Amino acid sequence: xxxxxxxxxxxxxxxxxxxxxxxxxxxxxxxxxxxxxxxxxxxxxxxxxxxxxxxxxxxxxxxxxxxxxxxxxxxxxxxxxxxxxxxxxxxxxxxxxxxxxxxxxxxxxxxxxxxxxxxxxxxxxxxxxxxxxxxxxxxxxxxxxxxxxxxxxxxxxxxxxx
Amino acid sequence: xxxxxxxxxxxxxxxxxxxxxxxxxxxxxxxxxxxxxxxxxxxxxxxxxxxxxxxxxxxxxxxxxxxxxxxxxxxxxxxxxxxxxxxxxxxxxxxxxxxxxxxxxxxxxxxxxxxxxxxxxxxxxxxxxxxxxxxxxxxxxxxxxxxxxxxxxxxxxxxxxxxxxxxxxxxxxxxxxxxxxxxxxxxxxxxxxxxxxxxxxxxxxxxxxxxxxxxxxxxxxxxxxxxxxxxxxxxxxxxxxxxxxxxxxxxxxxxxxxxxxxxxxxxxxxxxxxxxxxxxxxxxxxxxxxxxxxxxxxxxxxxxxxxxxxxxxxxxxxxxxxxxxxxxxxxxxxxxxxxxxxxxxxxxxxx
Numbered sequence: 344x345x346x347x348x349x350x351x352x353x354x355x356x357x358x359x360x361x362x363x364x365x366x367x368x369x370x371x372x373x374x375x376x377x378x379x380x381x382x383x384x385x386x387x388x389x390x391x392x393x394x395x396x397x398x399x400x401x402x403x404x405x406x407x408x409x410x411x412x413x414x415x416x417x418x419x420x421x422x423x424x425x426x427x428x429x430x431x432x433x434x435x436x437x438x439x440x441x442x443x444x445x446x447x448x449x450x451x452x453x454x455x456x457x458x459x460x461x462x463x464x465x466x467x468x469x470x471x472x473x474x475x476x477x478x479x480x481x482x483x484x485x486x487x488x489x490x491x492x493x494x495x496x497x498x499x500x501x502x503x504x505x
Numbered sequence: 506x507x508x509x510x511x512x513x514x515x516x517x518x519x520x521x522x523x524x525x526x527x528x529x530x531x532x533x534x535x536x537x538x539x540x541x542x543x544x545x546x547x548x549x550x551x552x553x554x555x556x557x558x559x560x561x562x563x564x565x566x567x568x569x570x571x572x573x574x575x576x577x578x579x580x581x582x583x584x585x586x587x588x589x590x591x592x593x594x595x596x597x598x599x600x601x602x603x604x605x606x607x608x609x610x611x612x613x614x615x616x617x618x619x620x621x622x623x624x625x626x627x628x629x630x631x632x633x634x635x636x637x638x639x640x641x642x643x644x645x646x647x648x649x650x651x652x653x654x655x656x657x658x659x660x661x662x663x664x665x666x667x668x669x670x671x672x673x674x675x676x677x678x679x680x681x682x683x684x685x686x687x688x689x690x691x692x693x694x695x696x697x698x699x700x701x702x703x704x705x706x707x708x709x710x711x712x713x714x715x716x717x718x719x720x721x722x723x724x725x726x727x728x729x730x731x732x733x734x735x736x737x738x739x740x741x742x743x744x745x746x747x748x749x750x751x752x753x754x755x756x757x758x759x760x761x762x763x764x765x766x767x768x769x770x771x772x773x774x775x776x777x778x779x780x781x782x783x784x785x786x787x788x789x790x791x792x793x794x795x796x797x798x799x800x801x802x803x804x805x806x807x808x809x810x811x812x813x814x815x816x817x818x819x820x821x822x823x824x825x826x827x828x829x830x831x832x833x834x835x836x837x838x839x840x841x842x843x844x845x846x847x848x849x850x851x852x853x854x855x856x
Contacts, residue, residue, distance in 0.1 A: 464650065475630065491649075492735050
C-alpha cells in the first residue's frame with residue numbers, strides 16, 4: 344500500500360521535503376521525473392493560489408525513485424486523474440480529509456482524452472488555430488489523434504499542452 | 506427540415522457484412538433502404554464508415570444510375586450543394602457539380618481561397634458554419650488532416666470529405682472500387698498500389714476499403730514514400746490478408762489484376778536530381794507491361810504527369826479515364842443516399 348508514505352512521514356528529512364496536507368489530494372507513486380507533467384496535465388500551475396508540494400526522485404520501494412504531488416484544498420475526481428495514467432500508470436490517488444486518507448485508488452486508463460494533449464502532426468487541423476479541443480483515443484500502447492489519426496507511442500508527456 | 510442524428514456513425518451500427526447480394530431483388534432493396542436510413546443526413550468523412558455490404562449497395566446503386574440517369578434526374582430539384590475547395594481540384598469538384606446537377610439540383614461555390622474570406626484569416630469552423638446556411642450539403646477539400654472531421658462537428662447539414670490533406674478521400678475510393686469491380690471484380694483481387702503512398706489520400710482510403718474484400722494488396726514505393734504507420738496499423742487491425750510492401754514493381758507485376766498508380770510529387774524531394782531518379786523508377790510504359798498479365802487493369806486517380814506513358818492510353822489495360830468518368834454516377838448515388846428524405850430511394854422496387 345503506502346510503502347513509502349509512512350516511511351517518509353517518520354523521517355525528518357523527508358518531512359521537510361514533502362509535508363502532510365490537511366485536506367486535498369496526494370498523488371503518489373508517480374514515475375520519477377514526471378511530477379511537473381502531472382501538474383501540467385491537471386492544469387495546476389500555482390497561479391490560482393493552490394498550495395502544492397512536489398517531491399521528485401524520492402526513494403521508493405516500488406519504483407526505486409518516485410515523484411509525489413500533494414495538492415491542498417482540492418479533491419481530484421477519478422476522471423481528472425485517469426488521464427494521468429498516460430504518464431504515471433502506477434500512480435495512486437489518496438484523498439485526504441483532516442489529515443486522514445479517506446479514499447485511495449489507482450489511475451485507470453481512459454478510452455478518450457479530451458484536451459490535455461496536443462497533436463504533434465503539423466498538418467493536423469487541431470494545430471491550425473481552429474476553435475477545437477484536441478481529442479485522443481487511448482490505445483493499448485499509445486494515443487491516437489481523433490482528428491488526423493496520428494499515433495504516438497513514445498514521449499507522450501511531450502504532447503502535454505501547457 | 507434537416508434532422509441529422511448527432512454522432513451517428515455508419516460503421517457503429519454494425520451492419521452485417523453478409524452475402525445479401527446472393528439474395529433476391531427484395532433483399533437488395535432492403536440493404537439499400539437500411540444503408541439509406543443510416544446515411545441520410547449524416548456526414549461522409551472516411552472509407553472506414555463502410556462495411557462490405559454498404560459498399561456493394563452503393564456500387565449497385567451507382568450502376569443503376571449509370572444505366573439510366575434520367576430516372577433520378579429530378580430527384581433533388583431545388584437542392585443546393587456547397588462546394589468548399591481550399592485546394593485546387595478539377596475532377597473531384599467538377600464531378601460533384603455534375604452529379605448534383607444531374608440529380609436536378611445546383612451548386613454554390615466558395616471559389617478560390619484567393620478571393621474568399623479565408624484570405625482574411627477566417628477559421629474553417631466559421632466558414633462552414635456560414636456556408637451551411639446557404640446550402641443543403643457541403644463538400645469540403647482542405648489541406649489539413651482531420652479538417653473534415655472537425656468541420657462536421659460544426660454543421661448540421663451533411664458534409665462530404667473530398668480530401669483532407671494526406672488523410673482520406675472516401676468518394677474517390679467509391680469510384681475506384683466501382684472501376685475495379687467493373688474491370689477486374691472485387692473477389693479474389695490482387696492489386697498493386699504504386700507511387701506516393703505516404704501522402705496519397707486516395708491510397709489511404711482505398712487500402713482500408715479493400716480490407717472489406719480480403720484483397721491481396723501490394724504497396725510499391727520508394728522507402729521515403731511508404732505507407733504511414735497509421736495506415737499500416739489500421740490494415741493490421743482489419744486482419745487484412747497479404748499486405749506486402751515492395752520497393753520495385755518488377756517482382757510482383759505478373760501476379761497483379763489491378764495496378765493503381767499515383768503521382769510522385771516533385772515537392773516531396775529535397776532536390777530535382779533525387780526526384781528524377783526516384784520518380785523514374787515508378788513510371789510505366791509498354792515495355793514495363795510486357796511482364797504483366799493480359800488482363801491487367803491500370804488505374805490512376807489523375808492528374809498524371811509522366812507516371813503512365815501515353816502509349817498505354819489506347820491499350821485494353823487503361824481504365825483511368827473511365828475511372829474519372831465513374832465519379833459522376835458514384836457521386837450521384839452517394840449524394841442521393843445522403844440527401845433523400847423519401848423512403849423510395851432507388852426506385853420502384855422498394856418497400
